Amino acid sequence: MAKPVIAVFDVGKTNKKLFLIDENYRIVYERSARFVETKDEDGEPCENLESLRSSVYDSLHQVMQLKEYDIKAINFSTYGASFVYLDEAGKPLTPLYNYLKEYPEALKEEFYAKYGGEEQISLATASPILGSLNSGMQLYRLKKEKPEIFERVKWALHLPQYLSYLVTGKAVADITSIGCHTQLWDFNKKQYHDWVNEEGITTKFGVFTPADSSQETNFEGQKFEVGVGLHDSSAALIPYLANFNTPFVLLSTGTWCISLNPFNQEPLTAEELKQDCLCYMHYKGKAVKASRIFAGYEHEQQLKRIAQHFDRAAYLFKHLKFNPGLILKLANKIPENQNPQEEFSLNSAFPDRDLSLFQTAEEAYHQLIFDLVKQQIYSLKLILNAGVKRIFVDGGFGKNAIYMHLLATSIPDIEVYASSVSQATAIGTALAINDAWNSNPAPTDMIQLKYYSAIQRSLVS
Structure with missing residues (x-):
């Protein structure tokens, strides 16, 4: 009889892994991939989004053929601070920018001057000032430097939620990604920070969804419970x-x-x-x-x-x-x-x-x-x-x-x-x-x- 398992995609900067985990939390299957980085329009190294997307589909397709396992659910975890910007049709509009990318000093100064200063934003959002590593600042940059692309963004999804979207077709936001050194979340008010609303960014996040929830999804003729993904x-x-x-x-x-x-x-x-x-x-x-x-x-x-x-x-x-x-x-x-x-x-x-x-x-x-x-x-x-x-x-x-x-x-x-x-x-x-x-x-x-x-x-x- 086929063994019930969950498929977990664990995407690090270097290694991308797929695990099948049984009901006793033993890893019964593992496969690993490494992709060659590509470059963004400024010549900076970044994740190869197309390779990642096709790898999710290929490896899922492969494990679905394994007769000894019965995949009951799928979930995802990835490194944080990385956004995928999707258009109306669900296609990425930009490269997956590297969170180590240098942040423009003038834009940074403009942002903090407008919204109350570094210390005030830092305290409210529980985030040190980290440039691109504050993923909210990447969104602000896109809006200011490439307004025509920003206008076309239907969804801005953190990487774990993008992988979930590839299987479910549903755009969601998750607190473990939104709340971690992004400068997006006001920890005192327990909601998006005021600047996020003022810049009209809130509507580009998916529906806020509990990190321990899942939804039944039909994928290639099979039904799975699919999680929202985690930081x-x-x-x-x-x-x-x-x-x-x-x-x-x-x-x-x-x-x-x-x-x-x-x-x-x-x-x-x-x-x-x-x-x-x-x-x-x-x-x-x-x-x-x-x-x-x-x-x-x-x-x-x-x-x-x-x-x-x-x-x-x-x-x-x-x-x-x-x-x-x-x-x-x-x-x-x-x-x-x-x-x-x-x-x-x-x-x-x-x-x-x-x-x-x-x-x-x-x-x-x-x-x-x-x-x-x-x-x-x-x-x-x-x-x-x-x-x-x-x-x-x-x-x-x-x-x-x-x-x-x-x-x-x-x-x-x-x-x-x-x-x-x-x-x-x-x-x-x-x-x-x-x-x-x-x-x-x-x-x-x-x-x-x-x-x-x-x-x-x-x-x-």
Whole structure:
């Protein structure tokens, strides 16, 4: 008998994946594609929208032929901050502009002068000023620079909702995309910000639809429940929300280390925004206070510097064991190790350290991690609130024993766990519409945890 599954498209910047996930949340099928980027009219690199569109149809068509699976539902998650502009016939009118594209300074100044200034907009929309990464600013730019195209835009859909549209033919808006660093959503009024209405943009968004809803759709003669699509950062949080009731913070570590606190709905302050705090949006429509630092990137850069200085291969550091004795030695050698970080910095203290201070590569690496953890604690404290009992660290640093021991030691009152859930974004995307396709409740054992106790506390307190 065919196994009931959900098909989940997980579209990252680099890898585009399609998963089939069974009712026990096991991934039973996976296929992956990578596309060559194309260029927009300014010669800037951008996603190949046509390749993406045909890949969705081709791969769906392919898995529908697999007799061993019975596809009950389809859902989508993608990176955020990217709009697809469609005409009346549902055809894209522009390339899928890259959110890293430089934003024109004059247009930026004109916008903030007109609508009350950077700080006021930032506070209301829980978005730091990020240029094109504030996707609402991309829409404003289109209206001002290409008014004739803007006039022809029937729908402006964030990328997850565009993929959903490809299957359903229905244009919808979703809070996890609209609410995440877009400058479109007023977190205090819980509606589109006034500027969005004034510029006549609201009508170009689809019908506001709950992120955990789906609709029955007939596609190539088969019926599926199809979700509205989710912003990937919000989707990755869902397995944790499904498995844990006690307040927690998820520290998602990669190039950026993002601390997500779904139990903190306090409005952002101007001071927090200056320190790179923002709000993501919980799939049930609640704010998720977040802070972030560029620590994964810095780790890679400084690791190369250490490896070069000591003539060692960088990969050898991946499996270094935690050495408490070295931390004690470093505390005597570098006096500021004994003080907590006094102020926010996007960079740790390590880039300015003279590597000849250290006798071995191992000693230098322990100091690098010590500096990164110190910076991480500062970033974490910006969004921590009373009641948070646990921190789950997923991604690269969760596998780094030195990092995990130092983190646990630095916050002895909170339980620290390395956590892993295979393909958290895809699993979360399936969980969002669990009731539409799965006759079972969500399983409670999908996250593997490894506890780190606050040992050697006296060494760094």
